[in-house]
Amino acid sequence: MSTIPLENCNHSIKAEDADLSNSVFSQTLLVESDFSEVSFANAQFVQSDFSKAKIMFSRFAGVQLKNCDYDGMTIEDVPVVELLRVYRESRAAASES
Numbered sequence: 001m002s003t004i005p006l007e008n009c010n011h012s013i014k015a016e017d018a019d020l021s022n023s024v025f026s027q028t029l030l031v032e033s034d035f036s037e038v039s040f041a042n043a044q045f046v047q048s049d050f051s052k053a054k055i056m057f058s059r060f061a062g063v064q065l066k067n068c069d070y071d072g073m074t075i076e077d078v079p080v081v082e083l084l085r086v087y088r089e090s091r092a093a094a095s096e097s
Helices: 080-096
Strands: 014-019 024-026 034-039 044-046
Touching: none
Parallel strands: 014 034, 024 044
Antiparallel strands: none
16 A cells, blocks of 8 residues: 655545545545545544535444534434434433433
8 A cells, every 4th residue: 555645735636446544634625525435444534624525325333523513414314413412411311310
């Protein structure tokens, strides 16, 4: 596997049937990027912008999202902000019992 450093650059990337495992994307603008049949196993996305991204027919086993802005994000057409609110309220109620 080779490493391709892209720093301080402006490129349009289309990755198709690619293995991008163990890649690191930091402070990356990925608006309207196209990744088809791509593996991101063990990849890291830090301060990356996925605005208006559409992710379909994908596997998210073991994925962690932390300290992210979920405004406008949906999972199966359900607003994530609402899911998190209900979850937090449920946990708070359970801990009070």
